[in-house]
Amino acid sequence: xxxxxxxxxxxxxxxxxxxxxxxxxxxxxxxxxxxxxxxxxxxxxxxxxxxxxxxxxxxxxxxxxxxxxxxxxxxxxxxxxxxxxxxxxxxxxxxxxxxxxxxxxxxxxxxxxxxxxxxxxxxxxxxxxxxxxxxxxxxxxxxxxxxxxxxxxxxxxxxxxxxxxxxxxxxxxxxxxxxxxxxxxxxxxxxxxxxxxxxxxxxxxxxx
Amino acid sequence: xxxxxxxxxxxxxxxxxxxxxxxxxxxxxxxxxxxxxxxxxxxxxxxxxxxxxxxxxxxxxxxxxxxxxxxxxxxxxxxxxxxxxxxxxxxxxxxxxxxxxxxxxxxxxxxxxxxxxxxxxxxxxxxxxxxxxxxxxxxxxxxxxxxxxxxxxxxxxxxxxxxxxxxxxxxxxxxxxxxxxxxxxxxxxxxxxxxxxxxxxxxxxxxxxxxxxxxxxxxxxxxxxxxxxxxxxxxxxxxxxxxxxxxxxxxxxxxxxxxxxxxxxxxxxxxxxxxxxxxxxxxxxxxxxxxxxxx
Numbered sequence: 001x002x003x004x005x006x007x008x009x010x011x012x013x014x015x016x017x018x019x020x021x022x023x024x025x026x027x028x029x030x031x032x033x034x035x036x037x038x039x040x041x042x043x044x045x046x047x048x049x050x051x052x053x054x055x056x057x058x059x060x061x062x063x064x065x066x067x068x069x070x071x072x073x074x075x076x077x078x079x080x081x082x083x084x085x086x087x088x089x090x091x092x093x094x095x096x097x098x099x100x101x102x103x104x105x106x107x108x109x110x111x112x113x114x115x116x117x118x119x120x121x122x123x124x125x126x127x128x129x130x131x132x133x134x135x136x137x138x139x140x141x142x143x144x145x146x147x148x149x150x151x152x153x154x155x156x157x158x159x160x161x162x163x164x165x166x167x168x169x170x171x172x173x174x175x176x177x178x179x180x181x182x183x184x185x186x187x188x189x190x191x192x193x194x195x196x197x198x199x200x201x202x203x204x205x206x207x208x
Numbered sequence: 209x210x211x212x213x214x215x216x217x218x219x220x221x222x223x224x225x226x227x228x229x230x231x232x233x234x235x236x237x238x239x240x241x242x243x244x245x246x247x248x249x250x251x252x253x254x255x256x257x258x259x260x261x262x263x264x265x266x267x268x269x270x271x272x273x274x275x276x277x278x279x280x281x282x283x284x285x286x287x288x289x290x291x292x293x294x295x296x297x298x299x300x301x302x303x304x305x306x307x308x309x310x311x312x313x314x315x316x317x318x319x320x321x322x323x324x325x326x327x328x329x330x331x332x333x334x335x336x337x338x339x340x341x342x343x344x345x346x347x348x349x350x351x352x353x354x355x356x357x358x359x360x361x362x363x364x365x366x367x368x369x370x371x372x373x374x375x376x377x378x379x380x381x382x383x384x385x386x387x388x389x390x391x392x393x394x395x396x397x398x399x400x401x402x403x404x405x406x407x408x409x410x411x412x413x414x415x416x417x418x419x420x421x422x423x424x425x426x427x428x429x430x431x432x433x434x435x436x437x438x439x440x441x442x443x444x445x446x447x448x449x450x451x452x453x454x455x456x457x458x459x460x461x462x463x464x465x466x467x468x469x470x471x472x473x474x475x476x477x478x479x480x481x482x483x484x485x486x487x488x489x490x491x492x493x494x495x496x497x498x499x500x501x502x503x
Contacts, residue, residue, distance in 0.1 A: 017304055022282055051329040117466070119331060121413065121443050122211045123253055123496040143496045145253075145284060147331045163209045186284045186306065188248060 003029040004202040007042035009085075010034045011063040013056055019048045019082060022185035026196040036068045044202030045072045049084025053109065053150065054096025056084045066102060073104055078201045079177045083148060086172070086179035095150050104177055107153045113165030119149040120164045123187070126171070130159040134171070134178050136197050142190045144170070144182035151181050211494045212460045213253035213467035214484050215445060216474045218243060220289075222261050223269030225475075241276045247474070248281050250481040251498030255281070256309070256415070256469060259289030260390075271303050278304020286334050288415070297324045301332060309415060311336040312388040315395055315402070318409055325410025334445075335411040338391045339399040339432055340419045342382035384432055391419040403436045403444075414440055415469065418448040425451025425472075433463030445469050453479055453487035460493050 006028040008020045016032055023030035023046065030046075031038070039045055047069060049056045060066045073079050081089045090101045093109035101109075112118055125141045135142070146162070152169040160171035162182075171180045178198065184191035219226045224238045244255050257277075259270040267290065274287055287300045288309020297308045314320050314335055325333045384399035403414050416436050418429035428446045437444045446465035450456060450473055459468040473479050482498045489495060 017302070018278060018282075018306070021278055021304065025279075025282070050331070116210070117441060117443060119412070119442075121331065122213060122466070124209065124211055125496075147284075183284075186282060188283050192282055 003027055004043040004199055005041070006030040006044045006046060006199065006202055007039040008032045008046045008048060009039065009060075009065050009069065011056075011059045011065050013049070013051060013059050016048045016050075018183075019046055019185045022192060022195055023199065026192050026199055028195075028199045028202065034063055034065060036064070039065070039068050040071060040075075042072075042077070043205070044078040044080070044198065045069065046198075047079070047081045047085035047088060049082065049086070049088055051084060052095055053084060053087055053093035053101070054099040057088060057096065057099040057101060060088060069102060070104070073102075073177055076176050076205075078198065078205070080198050081177070081179040082185070083181060083183055086181055087150060087152065089172075089177060089179050090152055093150055105152070105155070105157055105172055105174055105179065107155045109150045110153050111150055112148070112168060116165035120146045120168070122146060124162040124164060124170075124182075126160045126162055126182075127167075128160045128171075130173070132159065132173060133201055134173065134194060134197050135160070136200075138190060138193055138197075142194075144180075144184065144187040144191060144194075146170075146182045148181055152179075209494060210466070211496060212465070212488060213445075214251075214456065214481055214488070214495065215254045215256055215467055215469040216247045216252050216481065217256040217258060217447070217469050217471045218475075219258050219260055219471070220270060220273060221259075222263065222266035223273055226260065240273050241280060243475075244277050244281045244285065247481060248283050251485055251496070252283065252481045253496060254283060254467070255285040257285065257287045257289075258309070259287060261290070271299060274300055274303040274305050286415075288334065288336055293320070294323050294327055297328065297332075301328055307332040307334050307412070309334040309336045311338065312393075314406065315386060315388050315397065318405065321406055321409035321411055325412070330410045330412040330442075333411050334413045334415050335403075335406040336415040336417065337399060337403060337406075337436075338387045338417050338419050339384040339429070340387050340391070340394075341429070341432070342385050384435075387419055391417075391422070399432070400435055400439050403440050407440050407442050411442060413443045413445060413466075415445045415447060416465075421449025422447075424449050427451065427455035428459045428463050428465070428468075430458060430463040433459060433465050437464040437466070443467060453484055454491075456484050457488055457491040457493055460488070461491065 010032045087109045089105045091103045157172040161167040184194045284306040286307040287305040292313040386397040443466035445467040446459040447469040450470040459465045
């Protein structure tokens with residue numbers, strides 16, 4: 001069986017290599033790329049992100065990959081947003097008023113609750129509310145590594161939360177679009193398992 | 209929910225682990241990548257590589273270590289030692305490091321912290337502080353110093369509602385001084401003030417090492433740790449002095465550290481990371497349990 005191809009969107013920010021390396025590790029033919037044809041031809045696409053919402057949204061728009069991402073999503077290919085890459089799927093963020101996300105997922109990204117340190121920089125236990133192929137084999141409470149000060153507001157798309165000064169959105173899914181606030185590429189075996197599940201979704205084209 | 213992290217630290221010189229390592233079943237105990245992979249399997253939450261390479265010809269060896277680690281180890285890792293510029297940070301991050309540690313260069317030129325944070329995000333800037341308790345023989349008093357220019361520390365209300373100045377007076381009578389160049393050079397700076405300033409400049413974390421305790425196996429300097437933890441809103445990693453597993457528990461419970469770092473107790477095979485976590489769980493400290501294998 002050929003390895004499923006996964007395009008990791010390269011829009012010129014920070015260290016995006018770790019997602020590519022972890023996807024390769026779990027059997028994907030993963031490549032960090034800004035080439036639209038290559039992205040549109042991939043079995044699945046990953047949108048990573050690190051830093052602040054506004055600069056990432058600007059960089060995504062400047063690269064032209066925002067439109068490419070929308071086309072991939074409209075075409076129904078499995079699409080995974082990670083950390084700020086998840087946040088970019090929403091409409092906006094309190095972190096960067098005025099900056100526009102892709103708006104594929106509804107609602108806004110908000111600051112983490114008060115009374116706890118910002119950022120949340122730690123491993124945390126997920127509460128998986130809606131099991132699906134992404135969490136296959138991970139149980140109800142897998143541990144994942146988080147680094148963030150903002151997270152998506154609660155909505156019907158949320159499939160997992162963690163407890164950090166209250167329930168915080170950890171993962172969401174809407175159709176072929178899945179999004180995780182944590183870093184699966186830095187979450188040890190559990191994270192690799194989740195990425196492996198995503199690659200499996202890529203190979204079957206099935207997201208539910 | 210706050211979950212404490214357990215972080216083994218590897219000293220690397222010219223691409224080799226230098227502190228003796230006593231894992232009989234490692235193919236090459238001097239290979240930092242193999243040791244890092246071992247700690248990952250044992251349940252380490254993060255790793256820190258401290259590059260102590262002195263020879264300039266061998267300086268790029270750390271990049272090879274970082275590149276190979278990033279291909280095999282899928283937990284966060286920090287690389288510190290010799291990071292003097294944004295370009296140095298960029299090289300390490302590009303090869304796959306998640307965070308860079310800055311110490312002497314940041315004390316010399318504090319803007320380095322904001323330069324790296326602006327370019328790559330605060331989450332990847334770890335400011336390492338080597339601290340030594342002030343002795344009273346010089347006649348100075350840290351409490352007086354802090355309150356005399358209290359605009360900095362005083363009035364900064366920490367997350368638990370106390371203020372930094374109160375914590376300083378509750379800690380060591382004379383406070384602590386920042387040392388650089390591997391703990392050899394006194395700087396005259398107050399540790400609490402520097403930690404607060406580093407956070408303002410964009411530090412994502414503070415790696416706090418007690419030079420008084422380092423190597424003693426007497427446990428963390430808990431006054432120092434709790435004072436910095438109270439003054440800072442960013443996570444504090446306690447370091448220096450761990451001799452047994454209870455010290456790790458104390459670092460979190462009494463020192464209020466967010467993470468605990470140790471080297472020799474893990475390297476010499478005295479304790480595994482899994483044992484450390486079991487001890488912390490038994491003491492009521494929330495940690496990520498060691499993963500079971502997924503099949």
